[in-house]
Amino acid sequence: MNREEGLLIVLSGPSGVGKGTVCKQIRCRQKLQHLKYSVSATTRAPREGEANGVDYFFKQKEEFEDMINNGELLEWAKYVDNYYGTPYSFVQDQLKAGYDVILEIEVQGALQVRKRVGKEGIFIFLVPPNVEELKRRILERASETDESMNRRLKAMEQEMKLIQHYDYCVVNDDIQLTCELVESIVNAEHCKVERNKIKYEQWL
Amino acid sequence: MNREEGLLIVLSGPSGVGKGTVCKQIRCRQKLQHLKYSVSATTRAPREGEANGVDYFFKQKEEFEDMINNGELLEWAKYVDNYYGTPYSFVQDQLKAGYDVILEIEVQGALQVRKRVGKEGIFIFLVPPNVEELKRRILERASETDESMNRRLKAMEQEMKLIQHYDYCVVNDDIQLTCELVESIVNAEHCKVERNKIKYEQWL
Numbered sequence: 001m002n003r004e005e006g007l008l009i010v011l012s013g014p015s016g017v018g019k020g021t022v023c024k025q026i027r028c029r030q031k032l033q034h035l036k037y038s039v040s041a042t043t044r045a046p047r048e049g050e051a052n053g054v055d056y057f058f059k060q061k062e063e064f065e066d067m068i069n070n071g072e073l074l075e076w077a078k079y080v081d082n083y084y085g086t087p088y089s090f091v092q093d094q095l096k097a098g099y100d101v102i103l104e105i106e107v108q109g110a111l112q113v114r115k116r117v118g119k120e121g122i123f124i125f126l127v128p129p130n131v132e133e134l135k136r137r138i139l140e141r142a143s144e145t146d147e148s149m150n151r152r153l154k155a156m157e158q159e160m161k162l163i164q165h166y167d168y169c170v171v172n173d174d175i176q177l178t179c180e181l182v183e184s185i186v187n188a189e190h191c192k193v194e195r196n197k198i199k200y201e202q203w204l
Numbered sequence: 205m206n207r208e209e210g211l212l213i214v215l216s217g218p219s220g221v222g223k224g225t226v227c228k229q230i231r232c233r234q235k236l237q238h239l240k241y242s243v244s245a246t247t248r249a250p251r252e253g254e255a256n257g258v259d260y261f262f263k264q265k266e267e268f269e270d271m272i273n274n275g276e277l278l279e280w281a282k283y284v285d286n287y288y289g290t291p292y293s294f295v296q297d298q299l300k301a302g303y304d305v306i307l308e309i310e311v312q313g314a315l316q317v318r319k320r321v322g323k324e325g326i327f328i329f330l331v332p333p334n335v336e337e338l339k340r341r342i343l344e345r346a347s348e349t350d351e352s353m354n355r356r357l358k359a360m361e362q363e364m365k366l367i368q369h370y371d372y373c374v375v376n377d378d379i380q381l382t383c384e385l386v387e388s389i390v391n392a393e394h395c396k397v398e399r400n401k402i403k404y405e406q407w408l
Contacts (some may be wrong), residue, residue, distance in 0.1 A: 163404055168395040188392035200367055201387040
């Protein structure tokens, strides 16, 4: 009952919930074997030390727009003048090779992925411990005016409502506990009978 | 996003796969909080040191048959001259109090529970690492004739086919790893969005 195809794991949640930190920590802990991180495509220029295919797939604007039009991106968005997106082929190659692939993305991107892959993906929503805590985190990030902060909090509320499209939710209170729960979810998903049918049929 | 109602966890698998050992080990490890073990009812006489309501609920034959007829048992079976079964009320009381309840039972009993509770229960099937290994375990248990052993192996094959009625399967190769996976499954199930709807609606 070994693993066959890998799992696509989408880790998302409202801005400021700590998606990036959780993702980095999971990588550090190395408790999940056979885990790969999705590499995004972007049209922004490489920064010093960034390698193509490692940090990003660096693309020209026209190339990126072709990828959009050809449906080659699992999700994409435009920030200011640059495109960012997730090349589907890279993800699919890893999955077919038996690797789990983790995608750490904003809720809007996660919704695009859900529409594309449906129940094929494992969608995990990180929840802030409480609004006060998130406010504190938003405040820590940058010096914000009251108005800007209110706008962010409203946006966060809207983002929270998207939890209904996810399979799992984890309150990101204690980072180690959050990582353990994400790891548990991945390991549990691999134990699902429906994912092991071929194996146990061979066994019989 | 605290726990509300507990989960009913059914741990089963073919005879000789090591259900009892896994269950005891999970209890020893104490990694799962709020876990209770189901107490069975039986008509057999208490042995020395066994306490009513702790080791078993000891019942008279007529009492037990009334429980069967009133649908008070999640599952039951008769071995030789004695009845054994799982009182539903005890399980329900624990679940309502927020405890997870673990039921370690034979596959036939597990099927009865599945019919009764449907998707409300989490059904975990323990799989022997391989037939040779199970053969070894069956051999270790008692001195068996070839015929008796063949009968057992045939029965095991029949039991294996019941895996299709379960949610999860765990190969019981390394006992610690098996326990970790069962614990992961329970923790992951608690993170399911559908189990936390009331909580997150309150939150919004």
